[in-house]
Structures are given as C-alpha cells and as structure tokens.
Amino acid sequence: xxxxxxVDGYRLWREARLPQERGxxxxxxxxxxAPQAFIIACCDxxxxxxxxxxxxxxxxFVMRNVANVVPPYQPDGRHxxxxxxxxFALLGLAVPHIVVMGHSHxxxxxxxxQSSFDENAGSRGDFIGHWMDLIEGAKExxxxxEPGLLGRALxxxxxxxxxxxxxxxxxxxxxVSRREAEGTLTVHGAHLDIANGQLTVLDEETGAFxxxxxxxxxx
Amino acid sequence: xxxxxxVDGYRLWREARLPQERGxxxxxxxxxxAPQAFIIACCDxxxxxxxxxxxxxxxxFVMRNVANVVPPYQPDGRHxxxxxxxxFALLGLAVPHIVVMGHSHxxxxxxxxQSSFDENAGSRGDFIGHWMDLIEGAKExxxxxEPGLLGRALxxxxxxxxxxxxxxxxxxxxxVSRREAEGTLTVHGAHLDIANGQLTVLDEETGAFxxxxxxxxxx
Amino acid sequence: xxxxxxVDGYRLWREARLPQERGxxxxxxxxxxAPQAFIIACCDxxxxxxxxxxxxxxxxFVMRNVANVVPPYQPDGRHxxxxxxxxFALLGLAVPHIVVMGHSHxxxxxxxxQSSFDENAGSRGDFIGHWMDLIEGAKExxxxxEPGLLGRALxxxxxxxxxxxxxxxxxxxxxVSRREAEGTLTVHGAHLDIANGQLTVLDEETGAFxxxxxxxxxx
Amino acid sequence: xxxxxxVDGYRLWREARLPQERGxxxxxxxxxxAPQAFIIACCDxxxxxxxxxxxxxxxxFVMRNVANVVPPYQPDGRHxxxxxxxxFALLGLAVPHIVVMGHSHxxxxxxxxQSSFDENAGSRGDFIGHWMDLIEGAKExxxxxEPGLLGRALxxxxxxxxxxxxxxxxxxxxxVSRREAEGTLTVHGAHLDIANGQLTVLDEETGAFxxxxxxxxxx
Numbered sequence: 001x002x003x004x005x006x007v008d009g010y011r012l013w014r015e016a017r018l019p020q021e022r023g024x025x026x027x028x029x030x031x032x033x034a035p036q037a038f039i040i041a042c043c044d045x046x047x048x049x050x051x052x053x054x055x056x057x058x059x060x061f062v063m064r065n066v067a068n069v070v071p072p073y074q075p076d077g078r079h080x081x082x083x084x085x086x087x088f089a090l091l092g093l094a095v096p097h098i099v100v101m102g103h104s105h106x107x108x109x110x111x112x113x114q115s116s117f118d119e120n121a122g123s124r125g126d127f128i129g130h131w132m133d134l135i136e137g138a139k140e141x142x143x144x145x146e147p148g149l150l151g152r153a154l155x156x157x158x159x160x161x162x163x164x165x166x167x168x169x170x171x172x173x174x175x176v177s178r179r180e181a182e183g184t185l186t187v188h189g190a191h192l193d194i195a196n197g198q199l200t201v202l203d204e205e206t207g208a209f210x211x212x213x214x215x216x217x218x219x
Numbered sequence: 220x221x222x223x224x225x226v227d228g229y230r231l232w233r234e235a236r237l238p239q240e241r242g243x244x245x246x247x248x249x250x251x252x253a254p255q256a257f258i259i260a261c262c263d264x265x266x267x268x269x270x271x272x273x274x275x276x277x278x279x280f281v282m283r284n285v286a287n288v289v290p291p292y293q294p295d296g297r298h299x300x301x302x303x304x305x306x307f308a309l310l311g312l313a314v315p316h317i318v319v320m321g322h323s324h325x326x327x328x329x330x331x332x333q334s335s336f337d338e339n340a341g342s343r344g345d346f347i348g349h350w351m352d353l354i355e356g357a358k359e360x361x362x363x364x365e366p367g368l369l370g371r372a373l374x375x376x377x378x379x380x381x382x383x384x385x386x387x388x389x390x391x392x393x394x395v396s397r398r399e400a401e402g403t404l405t406v407h408g409a410h411l412d413i414a415n416g417q418l419t420v421l422d423e424e425t426g427a428f429x430x431x432x433x434x435x436x437x438x
Numbered sequence: 439x440x441x442x443x444x445v446d447g448y449r450l451w452r453e454a455r456l457p458q459e460r461g462x463x464x465x466x467x468x469x470x471x472a473p474q475a476f477i478i479a480c481c482d483x484x485x486x487x488x489x490x491x492x493x494x495x496x497x498x499f500v501m502r503n504v505a506n507v508v509p510p511y512q513p514d515g516r517h518x519x520x521x522x523x524x525x526f527a528l529l530g531l532a533v534p535h536i537v538v539m540g541h542s543h544x545x546x547x548x549x550x551x552q553s554s555f556d557e558n559a560g561s562r563g564d565f566i567g568h569w570m571d572l573i574e575g576a577k578e579x580x581x582x583x584e585p586g587l588l589g590r591a592l593x594x595x596x597x598x599x600x601x602x603x604x605x606x607x608x609x610x611x612x613x614v615s616r617r618e619a620e621g622t623l624t625v626h627g628a629h630l631d632i633a634n635g636q637l638t639v640l641d642e643e644t645g646a647f648x649x650x651x652x653x654x655x656x657x
Numbered sequence: 658x659x660x661x662x663x664v665d666g667y668r669l670w671r672e673a674r675l676p677q678e679r680g681x682x683x684x685x686x687x688x689x690x691a692p693q694a695f696i697i698a699c700c701d702x703x704x705x706x707x708x709x710x711x712x713x714x715x716x717x718f719v720m721r722n723v724a725n726v727v728p729p730y731q732p733d734g735r736h737x738x739x740x741x742x743x744x745f746a747l748l749g750l751a752v753p754h755i756v757v758m759g760h761s762h763x764x765x766x767x768x769x770x771q772s773s774f775d776e777n778a779g780s781r782g783d784f785i786g787h788w789m790d791l792i793e794g795a796k797e798x799x800x801x802x803e804p805g806l807l808g809r810a811l812x813x814x815x816x817x818x819x820x821x822x823x824x825x826x827x828x829x830x831x832x833v834s835r836r837e838a839e840g841t842l843t844v845h846g847a848h849l850d851i852a853n854g855q856l857t858v859l860d861e862e863t864g865a866f867x868x869x870x871x872x873x874x875x876x
C-alpha cells in the first residue's frame with residue numbers, strides 16, 4: 001500500500017481536481033502530447049516546474065536529475081538517461097523550447113563544492129561524486145567572473161555557472177545545434193530562488209541572470 | 220526571454236499562489252528538505268507526480284527520465300544520473316518510500332515494443348534505443364503472464380512489467396535492500412492511466428496492479 | 439509501570455502502525471523537523487490537533503496549555519513556557535503558520551466566566567485563576583459584539599473572543615510582527631466544536647468565525 | 658484561510674473518521690471529560706502522545722511545552738501555564754496518572770547542553786534560555802550516573818535526567834504529594850526514541866529507564 005500521505009493526496013486530486021481535467025486528459029491520451037517546452041530540472045522537492053509555471057497536463061515535458069545536469073553528447077552505445085530524454089524531446093516531440101532550470105540551495109552543487117575544496121572530505125558515494133564531475137569547472141567559472149566569492153554567494157554563482165555549462169553541453173548534441181540554426185528551437189537558462197520564489201533567466205550575451213519579471217524584487 | 224506561456228504561468232504562480240507558500244519555502248530553504256517519498260517517474264507531460272498526489276513544497280523528491288526506468292546497480296565510475304538520484308535520496312535524504320511510477324500511453328515503452336517486433340523498424344536513435352534496452356524482457360514477462368495480448372493491452376501489460384523490472388533493479392542497490400530489511404524503506408510500484416486518472420498499485424505477491432482506492436472505477 | 443490502558447495503546451501503535459512509520463521517523467530523527475504549522479491548543483482530552491488535522495509525524499509543532507492562551511510579550515528573565523514555545527517555533531523552526539485553536543466546552547473559559555460573575559465563587563486555585571486572567575476582557579468583548587448572550591452562547595462567544603485576544607498578544611512578539619510583514623508567517627484563529635467536529639476559522643476583517651469547509655453544516 | 662495542508666487533513670478527518678466518533682464526542686461534550694491520564698509532553702512534531710498511545714477522544718489530558726518541563730511549585734500570583742495545567746488536571750479532573758514524557762533528539766535539551774558548555778555560544782533568546790534553566794543540573798546528574806558521556810549518549814542521559822528532575826518538581830506541588838500518599842495518583846516518567854518508536858519507563862528505585870514492553874528490542 002502507498003503511504004497514506006500519497007493516498008490522501010491522490011484522493012483529493014481525483015475528487016476535487018480531476019473532474020475539470022478529464023476531457024483534456026482523454027484528448028491528450030488519444031492524440032498524443034505536444035508540450036510547449038522541455039524542462040531540465042533538479043529532483044529537489046522544493047521546486048516543481050509544473051507548480052512554478054502553473055502548467056496543466058500536456059504543457060511541459062520534464063526531465064529531472066540531481067542538479068539539473070546535461071552531460072555532453074556521447075553516442076557510445078551505453079545507457080544515457082538524460083541524453084535519451086533530450087533525443088525523445090527533439091526527435092519524438094519537436095519541442096520548440098528547452099529550459100535548463102537550476103535552483104538555489106542545491107544539494108548536488110553543495111556536494112560538488114565540498115569535494116572541490118577537499119578531495120578527502122568523505123565519501124563521494126558510488127554515483128553522486130561521479131555525476132557531479134559533469135559540472136567540473138563551474139566553481140572556477142564562477143570565481144573567474146567574480147573573484148573572492150564565499151559561502152552562499154559562491155553556491156549561487158556556481159549554480160548559475162553549472163547552468164551555462166549544461167547549455168554548452170546541450171549544444172554538443174547535433175540535433176540541438178541544427179534546430180537552433182534552423183530557428184525551430186530556443187535554449188534557455190533559468191534559476192529559481194527556492195527561498196523567495198524569484199525566477200531569473202540567463203542573458204547569453206553577458207552570462208548574467210536577471211529577474212524574469214523585470215526589476216520587481218520580491219521582498 | 221522565456222516563451223510567454225511560461226512567463227504568464229510564472230506570473231500567475233507568483234501573484235496568486237506564492238504568497239501562501241512564501242513562509243513554507245523560506246522554512247524549507249533554511250532547514251533543508253525531508254521529503255516523505257522519492258518518486259521515479261516518466262518525463263511525459265501528461266503526468267506530473269506533484270499534481271496527481273496534490274503535494275506541496277518539500278513533500279516529493281522526484282526523478283524523471285524516459286519511461287521511469289531504473290538501471291541495475293553498476294558502480295563503474297561512469298556518469299549514472301538515475302543511480303545518483305537513488306543514492307542522494309537514500310544517503311542524503313533517508314527517504315522512507317520509493318515509488319516507481321509508470322503510466323499508460325508511454326512513448327518509451329511504445330518505442331521498445333516497436334523495435335522488439337522489428338529490429339530494422341527505423342532508427343533507434345543514438346540514445347533512446349539503448350536506454351529502452353534497460354527494460355528488455357518486459358514484453359516477454361507481460362506475454363508470459365497473459366499470452367496473446369495485442370495493441371493497447373500489450374502496451375499496458377508491458378508498462379506494468381517494466382515497473383516490476385525496475386523494482387528488481389532497484390533492489391540490486393545494496394542500500395535499498397539493507398533499508399528494506401531494516402524496515403526503514405518501502406518500495407512501491409504504481410501505474411497511472413493518463414486517460415482517466417486511475418491509479419493502480421503493484422501487489423508484489425501476485426505481480427498484479429489494483430486500483431489504489433479499491434474497486435471504485437472512474438466513469 | 440504505566441497504566442494498562444497506555445501500555446495496550448502503545449503496543450497497538452507499535453505493532454500495527456509503527457511499521458509504516460519507521461522510515462519516516464528515522465528520517466525525521468536524522469534530518470530534523472520542519473513542521474508546516476505551529477498549533478497553540480488546549481490540553482482538553484476531547485481535542486487532539488493531530489487527530490483533527492489527520493497529521494503524521496513531523497507535520498505539526500503543538501503547544502498545549504489550559505484554554506490555548508497566549509500571554510503578551512514580556513521578556514523579563516522569568517520562565518515563560520508559552521513564550522519559549524513561540525520563540526522556538528519561529529527562531530528554531532521558522533514555522534510558516536501559527537494557529538491559535540480554541541474549542542467549545544472549554545473548562546478554562548468556564549472558570550474565567552464563573553469568577554468574572556462572582557469573585558467569591560470559591561477558590562481560583564493557586565494558578566488557574568491567575569492563568570485565566572490572561573484572557574481578561576474576553577467576556578466584555580463577546581458581549582459588546584452581541585449584547586445579552588447567556589449560557590452556552592456566551593461561552594462560545596467568549597471562547598472566540600479569547601482567540602482574538604491571544605492573537606493580539608501573539609502580535610506583541612516582535613518576531614511575529616516582523617515575519618507577518620515580511621510575508622513569511624501567517625497567523626490564524628480556529629475553533630472546534632467538540633460536540634460535532636465543526637471547525638470554524640476567524641475572519642480577521644470582521645472578527646467572526648465561519649466554517650472552514652464553507653456552509654456545509656454537520657448534521 | 659488555513660493552509661491547504663490543514664484544510665485537506667481536516668476534510669479527511671471529518672469525512673472518513675469523524676462519523677465513527679460523533680456519538681462519543683457528543684457524549685463527552687454533554688457529560689464532561691474524565692481522562693485516564695495527564696501527559697506532560699514536548700511540542701516536538703515527531704511525537705504525538707495520542708498517536709503513540711493509540712488514544713481516542715477523552716482519554717488523555719495533554720500539556721505540551723518545550724522539552725516537557727515541569728517548574729517547581731511557586732504560587733506567587735504570576736502566570737504559570739504549566740502549573741495551571743497541573744492544577745486543572747488534579748482539582749478539576751482528578752486524573753489518576755501523570756506521565757512526564759520526554760523524547761530523543763529534543764531541541765530544548767540540545768539548546769540547554771550547548772549553553773551549558775559555552776555561555777557565550779550565541780543568543781539564548783528572550784525566553785528559551787530562561788525556560789531551559791528549569792532543567793539546570795540535568796547534565797550533571799547524567800554525568801554523575803555515567804561519567805564521560807558524550808554526544809548523543811549524553812543527550813539521551815540528559816533527557817532522562819530532566820524527566821527525573823521534572824518529577825521531583827511535580828512533587829513540590831502539595832496536591833501531587835497528598836494524592837500520591839492517599840493512593841489516588843501515580844506519577845510516571847517515560848521516554849520515547851523518536852527514531853525507532855522505543856518507549857522506556859522510569860524505574861524510580863534505580864533511576865533507570867527500561868523498555869515498556871520488556872526486553873523486546875526494536876531492530
């Protein structure tokens with residue numbers, strides 16, 4: 001049996017919210033999905049892309065892994081879950097937008113930073129350490145842009161650098177570059193501050209992130 | 220700039236829903252997350268775990284890949300995104316429940332079935348084919364349980380078999396088995412019919428899936 | 439030895455319910471609590487906040503005293519149990535919601551009303567009388583809103599007035615006001631009719647209490 | 658409006674569980690409460706006395722403050738919430754049992770231990786530091802029984818010592834001693850390990866705590 005918290009939550013959805021969605025779900029099941037965007041996000045329980053974008057069924061194709069990482073294109077015949085999702089989103093669904101969406105207080109980025117300061121800082125685990133190697137160089141990128149950063153400020157700058165890095169990796173997929181050149185795909189970087197809900201987006205010209213709703217700051 | 224659909228959705232969340240969540244988000248940012256369950260789900264845009272379980276911030280740690288696949292434990296020093304998420308959920312967050320959550324009309328399962336019928340049926344892509352190899356044997360399992368299945372019925376039975384297979388893979392992770400034996404972790408299988416919202420759960424004794432809310436069928 | 443009623447109840451919990459909670463409890467012990475709400479309730483045996491809100495481990499931080507009273511902020515170096523709980527909930531746990539939760543048939547409110555009608559009506563005890571002085575003025579507030587109330591109706595109106603008064607006291611704590619202004623804390627008043635389970639919530643604009651589930655009355 | 662988590666939980670209680678309790682609640686509202694025990698517990702969200710003792714309405718009169726502390730009898734005309742609850746339980750409800758119920762991982766005890774090691778260890782707050790002064794001497798008691806304790810073992814021993822101290826304070830209330838002598842009141846000490854649900858009870862002869870269900874250890 002599922003834990004009671006999930007059963008209760010499902011019951012609530014089915015009784016209070018599903019009735020308004022029934023027709024839309026039946027339609028999407030019959031005709032197939034055609035999501036407006038592909039979101040590459042983190043597993044973190046404090047940020048759900050569907051919630052932050054108020055999205056309904058069929059709108060967002062969502063891949064989530066630890067620290068919203070994109071590995072570089074490497075067609076070596078092995079199992080690559082993230083790359084398979086990218087391929088599915090492009091070849092299967094022709095998504096017009098990809099958003100690499102990071103967030104503040106990211107545990108994966110923290111683990112990367114700790115091991116970057118002290119290689120003997122305790123076990124990197126069987127998988128997490130190797131996985132976070134994919135953002136190697138993000139700390140250096142952050143510090144190159146703004147030397148002397150420490151603590152939370154360094155974490156934030158590293159989260160942003162990791163998004164820029166994942167976008168570079170994304171463009172090593174031939175299909176991504178081809179569609180960007182063709183004008184049928186746009187790639188975005190975004191970062192959510194989970195403490196106050198502030199969403200910033202990457203300006204690729206400058207590498208900086210700015211609030212998506214302009215200068216309105218959230219208290 | 221993000222596509223306007225996302226910007227509008229974010230604006231709506233920030234103005235209408237964030238104010239009620241501000242304190243909870245600030246709390247979870249300060250104290251850290253302790254999600255009640257780890258959901259392994261598909262990227263499909265027609266099923267969001269947070270929606271189906273009516274869950275709020277901090278409740279669900281969510282990994283999503285194509286076809287909610289769990290690879291077997293393979294600590295070979297390579298990049299394994301799904302395995303890293305499993306490790307993070309257990310070692311970092313001590314989640315008490317893992318739910319492998321499949322769904323109907325799954326594009327990944329369809330791709331697997333098509334290539335299983337005809338190896339020359341067109342490109343398996345650089346990644347999707349290899350990724351779906353991880354559920355190899357699911358069709359045979361489905362047909363062994365109920366010979367002669369075809370079309371949508373075979374798809375459904377294969378989706379269910381793939382969930383059982385992923386749960387077997389999950390148990391090859393030593394930490395999963397250890398915690399199950401200790402009584403601090405429970406593994407669940409669940410399947411959502413995206414056309415009508417019916418959620419079924421796996422009975423591991425029989426391998427069958429039954430409605431989570433009992434025999435009440437949804438009209 | 440504990441009384442057998444408690445031992446039997448504990449045995450039942452441990453055998454029938456604990457197995458489903460083991461993992462969640464171990465997780466919360468390891469990671470710490472981050473309760474979604476702080477409930478200030480009465481000691482009365484006929485109302486348990488965890489029961490009324492169907493809440494599981496980790497969800498509610500619960501302070502209970504006679505008549506769910508909040509004293510005003512008075513940092514005088516003495517022992518203030520209720521104020522210490524408020525401080526712990528805010529500084530230690532950053533709770534996003536505080537609910538002052540009163541109830542019908544409250545013995546503390548009855549004691550206050552009796553002594554307010556007849557100062558010589560028998561002993562106020564060493565402590566109860568002084569404790570209930572903290573809601574002084576609640577009867578007058580109730581009668582000002584609806585003159586002529588008597589008996590149970592006056593009791594109910596006084597219970598509601600005492601909740602409003604405790605909320606005013608709560609706001610004399612600088613940290614409560616600061617967080618309310620910042621948008622990270624919401625204060626609520628609620629009242630449970632223990633005879634029929636009707637829960638009403640305070641509308642601060644009008645000072646009135648209305649059923650939390652709308653106008654549906656419980657038979 | 659209450660947070661949706663509470664509204665959903667209340668709805669669930671009202672629809673699924675209240676129907677079975679309606680008659681009992683109406684009876685208890687009409688006849689008054691006569692609880693079998695008075696529990697003095699902590700506010701911690703990870704331990705609810707009603708849950709641990711599987712108790713229904715009317716069974717437990719429950720006072721909760723930070724770290725389940727009982728101050729000594731001090732009838733000085735000031736507001737003493739805990740003392741008022743004790744007086745109400747005895748004079749108003751003639752409870753036959755009082756249980757001082759502590760628990761593991763107690764934040765209040767941790768705060769006391771930290772400040773006992775370093776008086777300058779940061780702010781004690783306006784109230785928490787003074788409140789925890791009420792268990793002054795508990796660390797020394799713990800170390801006198803078992804010298805050299807450190808870390809979690811010292812925490813546990815201090816939690817137990819604080820329970821013994823609160824029981825001594827309880828007996829400074831003349832009415833407690835009188836009823837104990839008369840044979841109409843029994844005082845108990847209990848401690849819950851929130852990580853595994855193990856409940857131990859105080860043996861006043863030795864000062865030690867032993868599992869309430871005998872030697873059955875929980876894995």
